[in-house]
Structures are given as C-alpha cells and as structure tokens.
Amino acid sequence: MNLVTFTADGRQHWGVTAPGGVVALSGRFPQWRSLRDVIAAGGIAQVLETAQGKEASHPDGSFRWDIPVPDPEKIICVGVNFPDRNAEYKDGQDAPPFMSLFPRFARSFTGHGQPLIRPPESPQLDYEGEIAVVIGKGGRRIPRAEALGHIAALTLCNEGTIRDWVRHAKFNVTQGKNWDRSGAMGPWLVPFADPAQIEDIALETRVNGALRQSDRTGRMLFPVAEQIAYISTFTTLVPGDIIVTGTPTGAGARATPPVWLKPGDVVEVRAAGIGALVNGVADE
Numbered sequence: 001m002n003l004v005t006f007t008a009d010g011r012q013h014w015g016v017t018a019p020g021g022v023v024a025l026s027g028r029f030p031q032w033r034s035l036r037d038v039i040a041a042g043g044i045a046q047v048l049e050t051a052q053g054k055e056a057s058h059p060d061g062s063f064r065w066d067i068p069v070p071d072p073e074k075i076i077c078v079g080v081n082f083p084d085r086n087a088e089y090k091d092g093q094d095a096p097p098f099m100s101l102f103p104r105f106a107r108s109f110t111g112h113g114q115p116l117i118r119p120p121e122s123p124q125l126d127y128e129g130e131i132a133v134v135i136g137k138g139g140r141r142i143p144r145a146e147a148l149g150h151i152a153a154l155t156l157c158n159e160g161t162i163r164d165w166v167r168h169a170k171f172n173v174t175q176g177k178n179w180d181r182s183g184a185m186g187p188w189l190v191p192f193a194d195p196a197q198i199e200d201i202a203l204e205t206r207v208n209g210a211l212r213q214s215d216r217t218g219r220m221l222f223p224v225a226e227q228i229a230y231i232s233t234f235t236t237l238v239p240g241d242i243i244v245t246g247t248p249t250g251a252g253a254r255a256t257p258p259v260w261l262k263p264g265d266v267v268e269v270r271a272a273g274i275g276a277l278v279n280g281v282a283d284e
Contacts, residue, residue: 021056036240081246112187129205215248
C-alpha cells in the first residue's frame with residue numbers, strides 16, 4: 001500500500017492505494033488534515049495498519065489524483081546532479097564543488113493523470129523526470145550518516161520548466177520553474193524503510209513512448225544523504241518538506257533543435273520500486 005491524496009465529489013481526501021482504486025482514511029483520523037500531518041505525527045504505520053484488508057472506497061475513474069503532500073513548508077530542487085547533465089555546461093569541471101538549489105512552490109505541480117499546463121507567454125515547456133524524497137523527521141545540521149533516517153517516503157516528480165524564463169535573470173532560475181501546474185508530482189508516497197530504495201535505482205522519462213532520459217541514482221554527483229545534510233545546514237528541515245533530487249540528461253532543451261512539449265503529448269516518469277507518473281499536456 002502507498003499513501004495518496006485525491007479529490008472526489010468536490011472534497012480532498014487522503015488515504016492509501018487498494019486494488020481497483022483508493023481507500024479514503026482522512027475521515028477516520030480527523031486530527032490529521034493532510035498527509036503532512038500524518039508524517040509529522042509519525043502516523044504512517046498506524047494508517048497502513050488501519051487500511052489492512054479494506055476495499056477501495058473510490059474506484060479508479062471516480063477521483064482525481066492530487067500531489068501527495070499538498071501543503072509542504074518547502075520544496076527544494078537539486079540541479080545538475082548527474083554526470084552527463086554536468087557535462088552539458090562545458091565549464092571544465094568534472095563535478096561542481098557544491099550542489100545547485102532552487103525552490104518550487106506547491107502550486108507549480110499537478111497530480112498524476114492531470115495535464116501539465118503550457119502558458120500563453122511561452123511555448124518552451126520542457127520535462128525533467130526526477131525522484132523526490134519527503135522528510136519525515138525534521139532537523140538542522142543533520143549528519144550525512146544519519147540523513148536517510150530522516151526520510152518518510154519517496155515519490156516521483158516531473159519538474160516541468162519554462163526554459164526561456166529560466167534564462168531571464170543572471171543568478172536564478174526561479175521564475176522558469178514555478179509556473180502554475182507546469183510540473184507534476186505523485187502518484188503516491190512510497191513509505192521509506194530501506195536505503196536500497198534510493199541508493200541505486202533506475203529512473204527514466206518517456207515522451208509519447210520514446211525514451212528521453214535514463215540513469216540511476218547511484219550515479220548522482222550529490223547522493224540523497226548528502227543533499228539532506230547540506231540543505232539542513234542552512235535551513236531547518238521539517239516533516240513534509242520535499243527534496244527533488246535531480247534529473248538525468250535528455251530534456252527537450254538539449255535536442256537539436258530543441259523539442260518542447262505540446263498539447264496531446266504524454267510524459268511518463270518511471271522509477272523502479274516507486275511506480276510511474278503520467279501526465280498529458282494542455283494549453284492554459
């Protein structure tokens with residue numbers, strides 16, 4: 001079972017996956033408004049135990065997938081975190097000395113099965129398939145050796161980007177990374193219990209069935225444990241915070257000529273042991 005947030009009959013619920021649909025559990029735990037509250041309370045095990053043996057309350061097709069943690073305090077993204085991505089910058093560095101970071105806002109993501117939105121201001125909507133980690137145990141200056149113990153769950157992210165807006169400014173990419181519903185996250189949270197779930201798993205992105213990105217987390221320039229340790233040095237991580245861990249080479253911007261997403265395209269981000277995040281594309 002995996003943890004989900006979804007909307008049905010005009011109301012947002014959280015619960016777990018079940019054969020043929022999902023089980024709504026938010027009504028059984030009114031003290032926890034969202035999965036962020038479940039995580040903060042250390043309630044994942046209790047929720048999964050409660051769900052044992054229950055049939056789907058909402059069958060497939062009767063609900064809309066939402067981003068799993070709809071109200072995180074922080075979403076921090078790691079850039080240029082695979083060797084081939086680093087080589088694209090042609091600056092002579094085998095690896096950057098420090099990781100590149102930027103924030104995203106929850107409003108810039110949509111759920112599994114919902115379209116990525118291309119704005120009228122630019123046709124340059126691009127994809128970036130990534131794995132995201134959700135913090136379960138908060139902390140400041142978390143030692144790298146203890147960092148994986150602070151993860152509550154894993155999910156997938158399509159870190160959709162408006163490329164020309166990334167280049168509007170000299171020192172940041174924030175405005176190209178935060179268009180409403182330009183990216184996606186989900187479909188669910190996979191509870192994290194074993195370092196093997198993140199240390200060396202396959203990640204790939206396909207557009208209309210064609211493989212565009214493929215790599216393994218074991219090749220990250222800055223592994224997840226290092227990301228948590230470094231980020232928590234300057235900001236306190238709290239339960240429900242999300243770290244988007246980096247994308248492989250192969251985004252549309254690197255094609256010759258560049259290939260941007262357009263209405264009717266279907267993007268699939270898949271990672272072993274986590275699942276598949278699938279989204280279409282639509283104009284705003």
